[in-house]
Amino acid sequence: MNQPETIALIKKLYEKENSKKFIIHLIRAFLPLGKAKILEKWHTDKKPKCCLCASKIIPVDELMKAMLDKELLDADLQYIIAKHKGGSKEKKDIAYEIIKDERPMNKFISDRKRGYIGDKSDKLLCTDCQLSLYSFTSSQILSGDGTLNWVFQNKIINKNE
Numbered sequence: 523m524n525q526p527e528t529i530a531l532i533k534k535l536y537e538k539e540n541s542k543k544f545i546i547h548l549i550r551a552f553l554p555l556g557k558a559k560i561l562e563k564w565h566t567d568k569k570p571k572c573c574l575c576a577s578k579i580i581p582v583d584e585l586m587k588a589m590l591d592k593e594l595l596d597a598d599l600q601y602i603i604a605k606h607k608g609g610s611k612e613k614k615d616i617a618y619e620i621i622k623d624e625r626p627m628n629k630f631i632s633d634r635k636r637g638y639i640g641d642k643s644d645k646l647l648c649t650d651c652q653l654s655l656y657s658f659t660s661s662q663i664l665s666g667d668g669t670l671n672w673v674f675q676n677k678i679i680n681k682n683e
């Protein structure tokens with residue numbers, strides 16, 4: 523899903539009476555930007571996913587583990603060297619053998635994105651959806667949306683909300 527699609531999804535959910543509360547919950551948990559924390563660890567067996575676009579999310583500790591994994595780093599380095607080094611046909615053939623699959627680090631990360639966990643919430647949002655939520659909310663407030671203006675005035679008054 524690209525940003526216009528996720529904004530459209532948020533708008534659709536916000537306009538429906540039964541899912542409006544869900545979007546308001548996300549706004550309270552994820553905005554203003556900087557309120558939600560980056561997903562450091564994930565403890566349950568269920569794979570972490572964005573609650574809006576369903577993208578898989580990679581926790582920071584998994585990325586850190588990958589960065590300390592000597593085998594993976596070596597393979598990744600080999601990939602980079604092979605990719606950027608010219609040379610004889612044999613060298614290029616060897617390079618091809620190494621790079622014919624995708625880059626090892628990319629393979630490890632796969633289609634997972636970085637994501638955030640809401641403040642006082644168990645909901646997760648990928649970075650793209652968090653930005654879409656921000657765009658949607660800003661635009662609604664500037665258009666005079668009474669509900670969201672009220673939500674934000676309350677957030678300012680009750681700073682620890």
Ligand SMILES: [Zn+2]
Nearest residue numbers: 572575648651
């Ligand atoms: Zn998402």
